[in-house]
Amino acid sequence: MMNTKIDIEGLLKQLPIEKTDSNFTAQLISSIASLPAPQPKQLSKPIIICACIGLIGLMVGAWLISDYFFGWTELYVQPLLSNIVASFKGILPRISQIECPPIIIEGLLVGAVLLVIDAVVRHKVVTGKPL
Amino acid sequence: MKAQGEKELIQQVLQGDTSAFALLVDAHKDRVFNLVFRVIRQRAWAEELCQDVFIKVYQQLAQFKHKARFSTWLFRIAYNTAISALRKHQLSVHSINESHSYVEEDNQGEKEALISLLEKAIAQLSTEEAALITLCYTEEKTIEEIAQITGLSKANVKVKLHRVRVKLKMIIERSTNKN
Numbered sequence: 647m648m649n650t651k652i653d654i655e656g657l658l659k660q661l662p663i664e665k666t667d668s669n670f671t672a673q674l675i676s677s678i679a680s681l682p683a684p685q686p687k688q689l690s691k692p693i694i695i696c697a698c699i700g701l702i703g704l705m706v707g708a709w710l711i712s713d714y715f716f717g718w719t720e721l722y723v724q725p726l727l728s729n730i731v732a733s734f735k736g737i738l739p740r741i742s743q744i745e746c747p748p749i750i751i752e753g754l755l756v757g758a759v760l761l762v763i764d765a766v767v768r769h770k771v772v773t774g775k776p777l
Numbered sequence: 778m779k780a781q782g783e784k785e786l787i788q789q790v791l792q793g794d795t796s797a798f799a800l801l802v803d804a805h806k807d808r809v810f811n812l813v814f815r816v817i818r819q820r821a822w823a824e825e826l827c828q829d830v831f832i833k834v835y836q837q838l839a840q841f842k843h844k845a846r847f848s849t850w851l852f853r854i855a856y857n858t859a860i861s862a863l864r865k866h867q868l869s870v871h872s873i874n875e876s877h878s879y880v881e882e883d884n885q886g887e888k889e890a891l892i893s894l895l896e897k898a899i900a901q902l903s904t905e906e907a908a909l910i911t912l913c914y915t916e917e918k919t920i921e922e923i924a925q926i927t928g929l930s931k932a933n934v935k936v937k938l939h940r941v942r943v944k945l946k947m948i949i950e951r952s953t954n955k956n
Binding site for chain 1 (some may be wrong): 790791792793795796798799802803806807808810811814815820823824827828831832835836837838839840888891892895896899910911913914915942945946949950953
């Protein structure tokens with residue numbers, strides 16, 4: 647018996663399919679009936695807030711580190727702000743008296759970025775829509 | 778079931794129609810059960826897991842983006858559920874083999890006897906190997922789909938399928954030589 651060459655692929659294709667109980671679907675539907683209808687997964691508010699705080703931290707960190715190495719503030723931001731301040735000289739002479747140390751400029755910039763991000767996050771969390 | 782019909786049924790389920798889900802279940806339950814049973818090898822447990830699979834499918838249906846075929850997505854959930862259940866219970870595959878529908882070889886045709894031997898041989902395979910064989914030959918899934926379901930690479934699926942075929946052939950030949 648069975649001395650002929652075995653066609654394993656042919657046999658595999660003929661494997662019988664195991665079947666479920668006849669009342670399988672009825673049981674399943676009765677257990678599903680108590681479940682809420684499937685809803686798309688939404689990110690929870692704490693996750694969004696944590697992600698934003700992380701993002702803000704990363705941005706601030708990246709800014710401070712790159713500023714330490716490349717001096718972005720001194721190179722670009724300070725002159726830009728000085729120009730803006732200078733443009734006000736004619737209108738508001740008293741502004742020209744203000745001496746702006748770099749740390750204040752950095753603080754203002756970081757503060758402005760944080761305010762914008764905070765506004766975006768609040769808008770997203772409250773309305774669920776992007777700006 | 779055609780992909781378009783399936784898509785419409787899925788939309789109906791998402792709108793809260795459980796009878797549409799019953800149709801989806803009816804279309805796929807035996808194939809899912811067959812896969813889970815080949816991995817688990819215990820009828821009662823496989824039935825229970827199959828129920829879990831369809832409950833997961835129902836709960837996650839909104840996440841199905843129609844990037845793959847519905848059956849591929851369903852089989853992936855079924856395969857992962859079966860493998861996780863096995864790992865959780867830390868049962869050895871060989872300790873839970875259940876003699877289910879194996880029929881005696883006496884008074885049978887040669888082909889039936891060979892299929893019976895093949896089923897016994899499949900029961901000796903690892904869970905992954907049994908799943909690969911079921912997906913490839915019973916479900917007639919493509920290599921790409923099997924790779925998606927099992928999380929293996931396409932090359933790995935091909936190699937493993939070849940090895941499993943050789944292994945099955947060896948087991949069957951050993952059994953027939955004994956007889």
